[in-house]
Structure formats: structure tokens, C-alpha cells
Amino acid sequence: MGYSTVRAELTTKDVLNSTLQSKKVVHVLTHGAAGVTSCSDGLLYATNIGSVPSLKFAFFETCHSALSPSGGKSTVKTIKDNGASASLGFQGTISASSSSNGCHYYVVCFYGNAMEGKTVYISAVNALNELYAYSGGYYGCNSYMVYGTSTTIN
Amino acid sequence: MKTRLIIVLSVLATVTVFIILGFNSTHQNNDEGENVITRCITPVGILNDKGEIQRSNSRWGNSYAGDEWFQDDIYNYFIDKSNHFIEAIYLEAELLGKGILLDSEDRVLQFFQMNFEDKLRGDITAFCNKSGNNDSIYEIVETVDNIETGTKASIIINEEGYLASAVFLLADYEAFEEMDLDLDKVITAQQAMTIVCEEIQENEVPEEGFMRVPEGKYDARLKTFKGVVFWEITFSSVIYDKSGTSFETQFICRVEATTGTVLEIARSL
Known part of the structure; x- marks a missing residue:
């Protein structure tokens, strides 16, 4: 996709926040809940996510990353409102039984579509059907929520 | 453009036929709040004029029902060797909101019927969920004697009522008939749930720990995929x-429907 990649594991809240503020495309794989992302040193609340004007796209591969907490905004809505061109998350729980199936396969399909120049929305819907054709189920990925639908990231 | 118009007109023409005929359907909500539609079907042909086939589709390998595709200005259409239409996906971002109009449940079901033409032999059940973007995500399955044949589709309709993406999977009917399966030979959902809980307790729960399923609640659905009939059991737990x-x-778990073999245990992130 023309990007150089950096991979970080056991990411802290500060590292995740600074990554969102400095990178173009960020993919986050961890546990989550409404308005909350799990980091190695605790929970990153959506309210603590800073301004991200240079961020083109963030994909939060966590449960409930698109679910709003009571009286607040979801993680991916916050990302979009804080300046990102687009973001993608899930309102419900997502699951997998290995490192390559379920929601992880959805992710592979999503970026496959995105690399072909499709928008994040079209990549999201196509990825869901590709997951279905592969596995016969959705693994919770049918709760996808895309902000900035017409954005392309290739 | 010419090909697109032909296909769209072909779709609309067939839809019109269905509207005139009028089909009876039953609607109900299941425990998950999904809108479930069950009806008997009548096969109808479509897509006789599919335009030029572009090239072989090797993208999906064995997991995919078809092997050829063609395209017009809006979609890539994937078809199998019998010209059955198995997938339509958007090509261009700026075309959102255009394309095949499927603005009612009936039209979605007709779309399913049209694509499988004379292959269908059972009843159709549709499960509908909404995405976060308010897309309607239809999972449509064919059943014979309440067991899925494996012919099914996932059809995503955007908020404006236009087809966003669809995938169609055709059963191996010969293999399905050879199974000669009926519900008497299938373990019960409760048996499948018990098997899954034992498996999780043994392999997924920390040593000396335990799992609790609040109120013992779970959802179970008998499914068929790639020739395997299984219970899909979904439940929340506290470990x-x-x-x-x-x-x-x-957990989303799969248990083979006759032997009780655990096929998969997927857990949430």
C-alpha cells in the first residue's frame, strides 16, 4: 500500500496515543469495551485520545470499539471526530479460534480490498462476505461501523 | 454500460414477475432479535445474458463456489460453471447508492432465488441483522426437512436499499442426499452445549478455575457449511x-451434528 510498517506489541496507552497522532494508518488488535481500549498498562479511554489530524485511517480490531458508552462516544467515533479521515470498529463482540480465522480473516480481507483501491466502506462490506464464503459465519464482524466511508487508504 | 443495463433490466423484469405473483411469507423475531423470514420458493431463471466472461477467478480457491467472473460498470459478478451467480461486489466508490435496488425483504429473497435458478429444492429462511452503518445484512439459507443443504448467501444492502455486496454458495446436493440426514440422527442443541462446556472447562479455563454461563442461556442454530452439518452455539460466560x-x-462454538465432535471454539477479543 506504499506504507512502511511498524509493529508494536504490549503497547502502552501513551504509545498507542502517540502512534495514533503520528502515523497515517493504524491497526489495533486487543481487547476492548464501549469507549475503552485495553493496553499493556491499563485502559485507554476514548476521552483520553488526543487530536489525530494526520491520521488517515484507524482500524480497532477489538470488541465494542464502535459501541458508545453511556453518555459518551465510542473509540472509533472519537478517532474520526478528533481528525482522522476514517475509522473502523465493531459495535458487538468479535471472535476467532486461531490467529488466522474469524475476525482476523476479516481483517486480511479488508486490507486486501483496500489495497485494490476500494473505499473503507466497500472494503468492510466485501470483507464480511469474503469471511462468510470462507467460514460460513460472521464471527461478530457483521457489527462493523465505518466512519469516513468514502476514504481510500491505498 | 450496455451489459449493466441488460443485467439490471433483467433483474427488474424478474422482480416484477414476483411482485405480480405475490408470495406468502411468515415473519417472526427469534431470540437474538433477528428478523427471520421463512417461505417456500419457486425457482426462476436469471442472468442469461451475462456478457463476456473476463477470466478465471482463482482468488478464493476451494472455499469458493465459482470460478469465473465478469463485470459491468458497477459490480464484479462471479459465477459458477452453470452460470449461477455467486457474488456481486462493488467496483467503484463513487457509485455508492446506485446499482441493484433491493429495498425490501421480498426483493432480497427474490434475488437469492434468481441467482440459484433451478438448483433450489427446499425452503428458504432469511436472517437479517443491521451493521453499525445500518446496512441490512441478510444471511439466507436453504433447508430441506429443517436441515440446511449448504446452499446459502450473504447479501448486504446499504441504507439506501442498494446491493452493496453479495456472496452465494451452492451446496453439493449429491453429497447432501448421500448423508440422508434427518433431525432424529442429530444430537440436540442441549447436548451440543454440554459437550462444548466440557471442552471449554478442560482446555480454555485456567487450572483450578471454572466457567459460569449466566442463567445457562445460549443460542443454537443447526448449520451446514462445506458439506458439514453442525450446531453453532453462541453464549456469554464468566470465567x-x-x-x-x-x-x-x-464463545462461538461449532459441534458436528451427529458425532458431537467439537469443530471450533472461537472466543471474543
């Missing part, structure tokens, strides 16, 4: 370690 620390996890 405790020996110190009493607990965390919530949702």
Missing part, C-alpha cells in the same frame, strides 16, 4: 481463575 478473578468472554 474465574483460582484466585477468584473473573473475566467475561463470549
Whole structure:
């Protein structure tokens, strides 16, 4: 996709926040809940996510990353409102039984579509059907929520 | 453009026929709040004029029902060797909101019928969920004697009522008939749930810990995929370690429907 990649594991809240503020495309794989992302040193609340004007796209591969907490905004809505061109998350729980199936396969399909120049929305819907054709189920990925639908990231 | 118009007109023409005929359907909500539609079907042909086939589709390998595709200005259409239409996906971002109009449940079901033409031999059940973007995500399955044949589709309709993406999977009917399966030969959902809980307790729960399923609630659905009939069991649980620390996890599990073999245990992130 023309990007150089950096991979970080056991990411802290500060590292995740600074990554969102400095990178173009960020993919986050961890546990989550409404308005909350799990980091190695605790929970990153959506309210603590800073301004991200240079961020083109963030994909939060966590449960409930698109679910709003009571009286607040979801993680991916916050990302979009804080300046990102687009973001993608899930309102419900997502699951997998290995490192390559379920929601992880959805992710592979999503970026496959995105690399072909499709928008994040079209990549999201196509990825869901590709997951279905592969596995016969959705693994919770049918709760996808895309902000900035017409954005392309290739 | 010419090809697109032909296909769209072909779709609309067939839809019109269905509207005139009028089909009776039953609607109900299941425990998950999904809108479920069940009806008997009548096969109808479509897509006789599919335009030029572009090239072989090797993208999906064995997991995919078809092997050829063609395209017009809006979609890539994937078809199998019998010209059955198995997938339509958008090509261009700026075309959102255009394309095949499927603005009612009936039209979605007709779309399913049209694509499988004379292959269908059972009843159709549709499950509908909404995405976060308010897309309607239809999972449509064919059943014979309440067991899925494996012919099914996932059809996503955007908020404006236009087809966003669809995939169609055709059953191996010969293999399905050879199974000669009926519900008497299938373990019960409760048996499948018990098997899954034992498996999780043994392999997924920390040593000296235990799993609790609140109120014993679970959802179960008998499914068929790639020739395998299985129970798909979905439930939320609380898992405790020996110190009493607990965390919530949702499981989606698959248990082979006759042998009780655990095929998959997927847990939430």
C-alpha cells in the first residue's frame, strides 16, 4: 500500500496515543469495551485520545470499539471526530479460534480490498462476505461501523 | 454500460414477475432479535445474458463456489460453471447508492432465488441483522426437512436499499442426499452445549478455575457449511481463575451434528 510498517506489541496507552497522532494508518488488535481500549498498562479511554489530524485511517480490531458508552462516544467515533479521515470498529463482540480465522480473516480481507483501491466502506462490506464464503459465519464482524466511508487508504 | 443495463433490466423484469405473483411469507423475531423470514420458493431463471466472461477467478480457491467472473460498470459478478451467480461486489466508490435496488425483504429473497435458478429444492429462511452503518445484512439459507443443504448467501444492502455486496454458495446436493440426514440422527442443541462446556472447562479455563454461563442461556442454530452439518452455539460466560478473578468472554462454538465432535471454539477479543 506504499506504507512502511511498524509493529508494536504490549503497547502502552501513551504509545498507542502517540502512534495514533503520528502515523497515517493504524491497526489495533486487543481487547476492548464501549469507549475503552485495553493496553499493556491499563485502559485507554476514548476521552483520553488526543487530536489525530494526520491520521488517515484507524482500524480497532477489538470488541465494542464502535459501541458508545453511556453518555459518551465510542473509540472509533472519537478517532474520526478528533481528525482522522476514517475509522473502523465493531459495535458487538468479535471472535476467532486461531490467529488466522474469524475476525482476523476479516481483517486480511479488508486490507486486501483496500489495497485494490476500494473505499473503507466497500472494503468492510466485501470483507464480511469474503469471511462468510470462507467460514460460513460472521464471527461478530457483521457489527462493523465505518466512519469516513468514502476514504481510500491505498 | 450496455451489459449493466441488460443485467439490471433483467433483474427488474424478474422482480416484477414476483411482485405480480405475490408470495406468502411468515415473519417472526427469534431470540437474538433477528428478523427471520421463512417461505417456500419457486425457482426462476436469471442472468442469461451475462456478457463476456473476463477470466478465471482463482482468488478464493476451494472455499469458493465459482470460478469465473465478469463485470459491468458497477459490480464484479462471479459465477459458477452453470452460470449461477455467486457474488456481486462493488467496483467503484463513487457509485455508492446506485446499482441493484433491493429495498425490501421480498426483493432480497427474490434475488437469492434468481441467482440459484433451478438448483433450489427446499425452503428458504432469511436472517437479517443491521451493521453499525445500518446496512441490512441478510444471511439466507436453504433447508430441506429443517436441515440446511449448504446452499446459502450473504447479501448486504446499504441504507439506501442498494446491493452493496453479495456472496452465494451452492451446496453439493449429491453429497447432501448421500448423508440422508434427518433431525432424529442429530444430537440436540442441549447436548451440543454440554459437550462444548466440557471442552471449554478442560482446555480454555485456567487450572483450578471454572466457567459460569449466566442463567445457562445460549443460542443454537443447526448449520451446514462445506458439506458439514453442525450446531453453532453462541453464549456469554464468566470465567474465574483460582484466585477468584473473573473475566467475561463470549464463545462461538461449532459441534458436528451427529458425532458431537467439537469443530471450533472461537472466543471474543
